Amino acid sequence: xxxxxxxxxxxxxxxxxTVQGWVYNRTxxxxxxxxxxxxxxxxxxxxxxxxxxxxTLFDRIRHIPQESSVVVTGTVRADKRAPGIPxxxxxxISDLQIVQAADEDYPMALKExxxxxxxxxxxxxxxxxxxxxxxxxxxxxxxxxxxxxxxNGYLNMDTPILTPAACEGTSTLFETPYFNEGMAYLAQSGQxxxxxxxxxxxKVYAFGPTxxxxxxxxxxxxxxxxxVEPEVAFCDLDQLMDIExxxxxxxxxxxxxDRRAELESLGRDISVLEKIEPPFPRISYDEAAxxxxxxxxxxxxxxxKELLTFEWGMDFGSPHETELTxxxxxxxxxxxxxxxxxxxxxxxxxxxxxxxxxxxxxxPEGYGEIIGGSERISDHDxxxxxxxxxxxxxxxxxxxxxxxxxxxxxxxxxxMGVERTVAWLCGTEHIRETIPFPxxxxxxxx
Amino acid sequence: xxxxxxxxxxxxxxxxxTVQGWVYNRTxxxxxxxxxxxxxxxxxxxxxxxxxxxxTLFDRIRHIPQESSVVVTGTVRADKRAPGIPxxxxxxISDLQIVQAADEDYPMALKExxxxxxxxxxxxxxxxxxxxxxxxxxxxxxxxxxxxxxxNGYLNMDTPILTPAACEGTSTLFETPYFNEGMAYLAQSGQxxxxxxxxxxxKVYAFGPTxxxxxxxxxxxxxxxxxVEPEVAFCDLDQLMDIExxxxxxxxxxxxxDRRAELESLGRDISVLEKIEPPFPRISYDEAAxxxxxxxxxxxxxxxKELLTFEWGMDFGSPHETELTxxxxxxxxxxxxxxxxxxxxxxxxxxxxxxxxxxxxxxPEGYGEIIGGSERISDHDxxxxxxxxxxxxxxxxxxxxxxxxxxxxxxxxxxMGVERTVAWLCGTEHIRETIPFPxxxxxxxx
Numbered sequence: 001x002x003x004x005x006x007x008x009x010x011x012x013x014x015x016x017x018t019v020q021g022w023v024y025n026r027t028x029x030x031x032x033x034x035x036x037x038x039x040x041x042x043x044x045x046x047x048x049x050x051x052x053x054x055x056t057l058f059d060r061i062r063h064i065p066q067e068s069s070v071v072v073t074g075t076v077r078a079d080k081r082a083p084g085i086p087x088x089x090x091x092x093i094s095d096l097q098i099v100q101a102a103d104e105d106y107p108m109a110l111k112e113x114x115x116x117x118x119x120x121x122x123x124x125x126x127x128x129x130x131x132x133x134x135x136x137x138x139x140x141x142x143x144x145x146x147x148x149x150x151x152n153g154y155l156n157m158d159t160p161i162l163t164p165a166a167c168e169g170t171s172t173l174f175e176t177p178y179f180n181e182g183m184a185y186l187a188q189s190g191q192x193x194x195x196x197x198x199x200x201x202x203k204v205y206a207f208g209p210t211x212x213x214x215x216x217x218x219x220x221x222x223x224x225x226x227x228v229e230p231e232v233a234f235c236d237l238d239q240l241m242d243i244e245x246x247x248x249x250x251x252x253x254x255x256x257x258d259r260r261a262e263l264e265s266l267g268r269d270i271s272v273l274e275k276i277e278p279p280f281p282r283i284s285y286d287e288a289a290x291x292x293x294x295x296x297x298x299x300x301x302x303x304x305k306e307l308l309t310f311e312w313g314m315d316f317g318s319p320h321e322t323e324l325t326x327x328x329x330x331x332x333x334x335x336x337x338x339x340x341x342x343x344x345x346x347x348x349x350x351x352x353x354x355x356x357x358x359x360x361x362x363x364p365e366g367y368g369e370i371i372g373g374s375e376r377i378s379d380h381d382x383x384x385x386x387x388x389x390x391x392x393x394x395x396x397x398x399x400x401x402x403x404x405x406x407x408x409x410x411x412x413x414x415x416m417g418v419e420r421t422v423a424w425l426c427g428t429e430h431i432r433e434t435i436p437f438p439x440x441x442x443x444x445x446x
Numbered sequence: 447x448x449x450x451x452x453x454x455x456x457x458x459x460x461x462x463x464t465v466q467g468w469v470y471n472r473t474x475x476x477x478x479x480x481x482x483x484x485x486x487x488x489x490x491x492x493x494x495x496x497x498x499x500x501x502t503l504f505d506r507i508r509h510i511p512q513e514s515s516v517v518v519t520g521t522v523r524a525d526k527r528a529p530g531i532p533x534x535x536x537x538x539i540s541d542l543q544i545v546q547a548a549d550e551d552y553p554m555a556l557k558e559x560x561x562x563x564x565x566x567x568x569x570x571x572x573x574x575x576x577x578x579x580x581x582x583x584x585x586x587x588x589x590x591x592x593x594x595x596x597x598n599g600y601l602n603m604d605t606p607i608l609t610p611a612a613c614e615g616t617s618t619l620f621e622t623p624y625f626n627e628g629m630a631y632l633a634q635s636g637q638x639x640x641x642x643x644x645x646x647x648x649k650v651y652a653f654g655p656t657x658x659x660x661x662x663x664x665x666x667x668x669x670x671x672x673x674v675e676p677e678v679a680f681c682d683l684d685q686l687m688d689i690e691x692x693x694x695x696x697x698x699x700x701x702x703x704d705r706r707a708e709l710e711s712l713g714r715d716i717s718v719l720e721k722i723e724p725p726f727p728r729i730s731y732d733e734a735a736x737x738x739x740x741x742x743x744x745x746x747x748x749x750x751k752e753l754l755t756f757e758w759g760m761d762f763g764s765p766h767e768t769e770l771t772x773x774x775x776x777x778x779x780x781x782x783x784x785x786x787x788x789x790x791x792x793x794x795x796x797x798x799x800x801x802x803x804x805x806x807x808x809x810p811e812g813y814g815e816i817i818g819g820s821e822r823i824s825d826h827d828x829x830x831x832x833x834x835x836x837x838x839x840x841x842x843x844x845x846x847x848x849x850x851x852x853x854x855x856x857x858x859x860x861x862m863g864v865e866r867t868v869a870w871l872c873g874t875e876h877i878r879e880t881i882p883f884p885x886x887x888x889x890x891x892x
Binding site for chain 1: 449610
């Protein structure tokens, strides 16, 4: 039996097709019953007209419970009013087989649900159009990420999840006993391993789950999330920004090409995304600090003034990032952060040791940081000094120091969080909707 | 400055190029010094002729330590004898800048090293041609896996690593304390979550790291490895085998196309891989058992007879798999295993409850199982019965049972281990060489 996918329905206008899927919704109107059928690739309206069908079949269709699995046969016809994703076509039913009639007590009926209820039923919630659309965008973002790296000479090198030493304190690390080897920690980043890999492979990327046992309960935090981390030999901070803007623009373009119907179904303003083309504005931390001062000086709103309190040397908070990015309709690079707010391995700015060669990319519309990156220290003695200053155990970093002893080169890399990127592209407020089974401080089920 | 990648060197025959990389080896012969330079994309011979260069430069080249980082400029010329990967071209040096002169005590000099020493220095070991080649093949295998799924209508849906309940006993699970939620376990498989995902997306694949706290110390075991797991709605066991053979053949083809030089450098017999075309032989467990009986009956070797001891109902061991696959020059499907040696969720064979609709794919040349898959139980009551028989906690499986209550469909899926597949394709004996930073029962460093 030849099965047609709903996403391909427009190619079958006027033809008889068979679709396999599930009944998402049923509406009865006199002699007509409308089924909204979803098959994973899309949602399509299927219409049963009493006059066309024998009585048993029509009766079966009229009483079919939501979420029943079905095989529908019928003729495709264009109809602009037909709901669905992508929509615009419907199927006039000539036959319908029920694979399994769903139990009548489906808990995720079409109404709105509380967050905890929805998350407890995540395995069913994801069948709803909004969740389905967001996770389809996610899959395309992941595919676009890999496509860009694979076609630009990067090699995917997986970095380990189980790691021996804690890079920057153990307070936000998940730990797991490891046979007789003491405690292992779930990696927060593959960066240090990436740095080893570039000396064998030149340009690499790691892409896997990352873990933070942070006690943050904001809408922007997950304890388990996916991060892509490229690292490039012979690459400085300016070249890194060139890479980042090409990379991000590619992802946006792919999503607009392949997931436009999903974005539209989410009510996303697509014109905003269509502006995301290189080059992106590049401002220094100093300039950003100056802009914030101006904004603060100009406002008459005492609450805003308070929220935007800022002094040189601080990291930006969410209100600062929102104000800054509101000035631009593209993602904005902020580079040259104070050394004291960034990690130990960042290359100092020439002649200004209080500043480092770091760069964050802030998404527009208040979605905040989606990429953090930097040029890494390539000098052995300086790196050793930093390790001591940060009270890190030297033994654990001997292999990392080796990289500066045997063929050190200028090199840079960044990390991009998948979920934050998807949230931005979809216009989703809560990051928990951008991953199939979210993990937060209070949730490890289902 | 325009940088040429060593992998593209053939496109620059007769031209002046600049290459950035590291000195892998240096050989002096009278007025000539040969450098084997690697840049991550390949290895190329660079030749310094005393007569062409000023004295300081020639002297610098003659004394350059192994692993120094360099920028080499010179003219490309074809020379069949020139070593390298891909080889066949060399660069006549006109200029060379040393970025960093490596320390003289490089621990991974060109000789052979003990396994523990090599693994302790994995960050340097991977620079050697054999390890470099294997990990390049790995990256291509991963890319080919995703390419096949992405172009065949599957959606990548990441399944969680931190999971609440232990599916099949906790003895081989890594555990990690999870805030106030008790113990979480590192996932051994994303399959159960994949099964939820297909009801929203039709065809999905999960692809991530997987964890087994097994106390096995064989050359085929890692505690952390990567597995790809597709799951398909409306798919039975025969259709699953169709998918698997198309999928595996695609991976082999991509590797032969993009990584031939690497396979040749490893001494892999490529003609063996060129035979991997669908269809693959499909034999039942009963037939396999019969074949093993025959082989055992026919041999005069008492040791072999002993090793091949076998009774219906047993799982195959490594010697059985090797004997079976030696009869074929393609991967072999063995389907219909005894229910008692397989997982609780496998669909029983119609009319033969002692047999289940499972299938393993065994690689040729004794590389053993690379894929395990099955049709899953789609009936709610039967699945519940199995959960009880296996003494699994019903509460933890309520969401999994839901999938059989609300639109159940026949469905199937499989899991393929990346490292075993890479070991087979590369002809590598030890699986630990097929992942950048291997984790075994005794190793979590570097």
